Each structure stands twice: as C-alpha cells, then as structure tokens.
Amino acid sequence: MSEDQELGITEQKEYNPGEWYAEVVEKAELASYGPDGMGGFIVTRPRGYSLWESVQDNLDAWFKETGVDNAYFPLFIPESYLEREKDIVEGFDPEVAWVTQGGHDELEERLAVRPTSESIIAPYMAQWVRSHRDLPLRLNQWCSVVRWEATDTKPFFRTKEFLWQEGHTAHETEDEAWEETLTRLDQYQRLYEEVFAMPVMRGAKPDHDKFPGADTTTTVEALMPDGKSVQGGTSHYLGQSFAEAFDLTFSDVDENDRVAHTTSWGLSWRALGALIMTHSDDQGLVLPPTVAPEQVVIVPIWQEETKEDVLQYSAEIAAELEEAGVRVHLDDRDERNPGFKYNEWELKGVPLRLEIGPNEVEDEEITAVHRPDGEQETTARETLVEDVEDHLDEVFAKLYAAAEETLEENVREADSPEEIMGTIGQHGGYVRTPWCGDEACEEAIKEKVHAEIVAVPLDEGDAEGEHRENAHRAEPIHEEGDECTVCGDPAVETAYFAQSY
Numbered sequence: 001m002s003e004d005q006e007l008g009i010t011e012q013k014e015y016n017p018g019e020w021y022a023e024v025v026e027k028a029e030l031a032s033y034g035p036d037g038m039g040g041f042i043v044t045r046p047r048g049y050s051l052w053e054s055v056q057d058n059l060d061a062w063f064k065e066t067g068v069d070n071a072y073f074p075l076f077i078p079e080s081y082l083e084r085e086k087d088i089v090e091g092f093d094p095e096v097a098w099v100t101q102g103g104h105d106e107l108e109e110r111l112a113v114r115p116t117s118e119s120i121i122a123p124y125m126a127q128w129v130r131s132h133r134d135l136p137l138r139l140n141q142w143c144s145v146v147r148w149e150a151t152d153t154k155p156f157f158r159t160k161e162f163l164w165q166e167g168h169t170a171h172e173t174e175d176e177a178w179e180e181t182l183t184r185l186d187q188y189q190r191l192y193e194e195v196f197a198m199p200v201m202r203g204a205k206p207d208h209d210k211f212p213g214a215d216t217t218t219t220v221e222a223l224m225p226d227g228k229s230v231q232g233g234t235s236h237y238l239g240q241s242f243a244e245a246f247d248l249t250f251s252d253v254d255e256n257d258r259v260a261h262t263t264s265w266g267l268s269w270r271a272l273g274a275l276i277m278t279h280s281d282d283q284g285l286v287l288p289p290t291v292a293p294e295q296v297v298i299v300p301i302w303q304e305e306t307k308e309d310v311l312q313y314s315a316e317i318a319a320e321l322e323e324a325g326v327r328v329h330l331d332d333r334d335e336r337n338p339g340f341k342y343n344e345w346e347l348k349g350v351p352l353r354l355e356i357g358p359n360e361v362e363d364e365e366i367t368a369v370h371r372p373d374g375e376q377e378t379t380a381r382e383t384l385v386e387d388v389e390d391h392l393d394e395v396f397a398k399l400y401a402a403a404e405e406t407l408e409e410n411v412r413e414a415d416s417p418e419e420i421m422g423t424i425g426q427h428g429g430y431v432r433t434p435w436c437g438d439e440a441c442e443e444a445i446k447e448k449v450h451a452e453i454v455a456v457p458l459d460e461g462d463a464e465g466e467h468r469e470n471a472h473r474a475e476p477i478h479e480e481g482d483e484c485t486v487c488g489d490p491a492v493e494t495a496y497f498a499q500s501y
C-alpha cells in the first residue's frame, strides 16, 4: 500500500457508515481507542479536543451571559446520596461504576462514580438557599461522567466515560423553571445551527424515555445522513421531585416555607460525533470554519527557480490573514509535494485551501478552493481578507444547506405499522404518526426495525396554574379522532419514530 493510500480514507460513507466513521476519526487524528481491556474508553487527541473546546467556548459564554456560574463537585457520590431520589437510583443502577476500596481499606460506604450529578449538587444547593432572595441559583460544571454500558465503542457517540457539561438550577416558580429549561434548549439549538452548521428538530421525550425523575425532558435531535437520529442535547424540567428529596426549600416573601422547582441540562461530546458524521465525506473530515482548528491552509506550488518568490508571497498572505484574525497555516514543508498536501488537509477538514504558484505571484492573485465541493476561484490579492472571509461564509452556508436538505427530505408519514417499519427500513429518517401514548406500541416497532420514538411535539407556552404531570406536552398535531397507527386506540400524541445512535 502506498503512503497516499494509507493516509486516505478507504471506506465509503454511503455503504459502510460505521467503518467509514471510525476511519475518519482515526486518520483525521481526532481520537484513539483506550488501552486493551478498557473497551468504551477513548483518548481524545489535540485535534479532537480542540473541537470540544469550541463547544466549551461558545456554550460557556452563552451560559454566563444568562446568569450561570461554573462550579465543580466531586467525581464520587456516596451511595446514600444517590438513594435519596428513587428514580435516579432505578434509572442509572445498571450503569453505575462503584468504588469499594481506597488504598488497602474497604470503604464503609461504597461510592458511585457520577453518572450525572443531581444527587450531589442538590444537597449543597439546599444548604445555600435560605430565602427567595437566594433564587434563582444557576450552576454548571464541565466534567466527565461514567455510564457503564456494555456496548461497542464508537468514539464520541458511545463511550463509557464522556465529556459533557451539566447545568443545575433552582427557581421559585414552575414558570421560571420552565423558562430556564427552554433557554438552555435554545442555546443547544444555537450551538448546532450557528456553530456546527446543522439544523435540529426540537421536541420532548415520551414519558417512558424521560430523564429519571424529570417532569419533562426536552431534546434537540439531529438527523444523520445515514438516516439515524442523534439526541443532541437535553434540558429537563425536574418539577419538585429533586427539591423534595433533598429538602431544597426557601422562605418566600411572606416567610412561608416553599419547595423550589429545579432543572438540569446537559450536552456531551456526542455533539462532536454528530458534527463529524454530518459533514464529512469519502476524502475525510469536513468541518465548518466556525470550529476548524485551521480555517485556511496555504499550499505553495514552486519549481526550484520560483521557490523563493512563491514562499515569500505565501508568507505575506499568511501574515495578513493572521493579522485579520483568520486561523491560517502555511504548509511550506520541502519534503511533500502539493498533491500530498492537498490530500492531507482535505482529510483533516480544513475548510479553505489557498493555492499559490508562480501565476498567482505574477498576477498578484490568490486561488481559493472550498473543501466540501472543490469549488475554485481566483481573485485579486488586494481584496484578500474580505474574499477569504466570504469564502468561509460560503463554505458554512453550503454545509448548512446540505444538512437542512437531509432533514427536510426525511420526515415522512405512515398509516400502518407495516408502513412505519417499511419506511424506516427503506429510507431511515423520521416517521411522524399518531400514537396512543402506550410504550407497548413503541416496543412493537422497536422489535422489528430498532426504531423508537425519539420525540413528541413540545409545547413551549407558559405552564398553566399548578404543577401537573405533562403540563408542557403539546396538543397532538394530527387530527382529532385519529387512531394510534400501531394499535388503533385513540391517539393522544404525535410520535416521531426513528432509529437512533
């Protein structure tokens, strides 16, 4: 095998999406698998970690603008803390990793490696909140959590330990907590749309798939080119169950003791999996300029007699772009030819390539090539910075448009269980259909085609009056009198079925 072939992607996205994805992650130097015997763990390499940093930079700034403070809580949670909220225990029990020994001594109480941190954050919030003047309280932590699921490792999509952020807030009223829940969902949607160039679908999770103990779980779902849905981030209105379990109470203006309303919300590095899967192609990684470690690579093309001029001109262009705030890399390696460099930077997902040869030097021009589709344009050196910025915007717009087309073309209707299964089997994507609300009807579909209800419509209006179960569920969007497509009982929901990661 030649060096070029080893460097390049050999699997095809369309026919072997799983193998293709693994190859892109490895060859674009995003991540490696963990040590033997540690299935489910990955090592995030600098190019992969820089993508996570772009998630952090954006979300962290938006969180802080909207009243959130960062904090940090222990990695371990005492078993007795975890047991205080029964739904959390039941929901996470099969996936918790336990520490039973410290040094040579057996622990008196075993410690859970956090699968999520409600159980250790809520008791401290309860200590810190005394009166309504202490509310709202909004905390976030950037950390990793561990969920011991026996699965094949798929970097960023399926790992036992994953990086994420988890936000935890407490409020006086249901309305405020619900508004908080939607504010965070908005920010997740914004991350996908404005930073990742990916449209998403907003919705709520069906009851049987809510976060353990939550009143309502909201989600942004992203549709992958292979037809599967990715849960891109979730924001939960927890009602008062956690506040009751952990005595998170406050005295109101009339000095009456009241129970707070809480939320939690999290986005993990699965977002990176969705980003890589959505835009990349058979040449390798494709990244929007918003997150690319290098937005522009300059590849000089020279013969011995033109080398000095070409390199000089290329260096000036690099300096001018850097000065303007563009992340630019000049690839002036002697030992590699231009063709090799093109392939390597395409593999690594640099959005824009500038080719600089003797013609460009002579005519005072630049030639720019877009990563996603190879579109090429030669323009005057004079307008370098604005042209490059326009090119980067165009690359972003192309990626967004392609992802939007995938989503728009892949929401279908179905009138029978056979049609739900047939449609998903043939096309993937979402099937929207009336549903009675019974999990058994989802199971019937799941058994046959591994598709589940990934979302139901979300009612974004204010909560009305007192707390009630499912106060935030939208009215079904199908017609009155419709029947559940699976069992024929009256429909109470509109379900979006899809296969999911």
Ligand SMILES: [Zn+2]
Residues within 6 Å of the ligand: 435, 436, 437, 438, 441, 484, 485, 486, 487, 488, 489
């Ligand atoms: Zn049914």
